[in-house]
Amino acid sequence: MTITYTWAVTSLKTRNEGANENAVVQTYWKKTGTDEAGHTGEFSGATPFTTANMPEGSTFIPLAELTEEIVLGWIKNVVVGSYEEHVNGMIAKQIAEKATPITETPMPWAPVVETPPTTPAP
DSSP: OOEEEEEEEEEEEEEEETTEEEEEEEEEEEEEEEETTSOEEEEEEEEEOOGGGOOTTOOOOOGGGOOHHHHHHHHHHHSOHHHHHHHHHHHHHHHHHHHSOOOOOOOTTSOOOOOOOOOOOO
16 A cells, blocks of 8 residues: 655744744644545644754754745654654554444344335325
């Protein structure tokens, strides 16, 4: 089963950190997977950040200059390895449940309830 994934940032939280105003310190995001038949599954996550643990060589980006692509890059650098496997597994499980839904089935030992035929109105 091939699944195509899309990501979206759903919310941000900021605070002033040192000389950096409105530094992003918390992100909320959603990853959606869609299979070939159009069944979807979603995983929502939250990833914290601080300007103190920025990767070496990176510089602070003012809030007004951020794009969703930049923030998703930060998130995707954290959602790796077993965490990414967990996220994708939860999405695949939702898709599988939609692809083969569970239906309520009459018990074979239950009495059959017959409905009387309706007579057409004169």
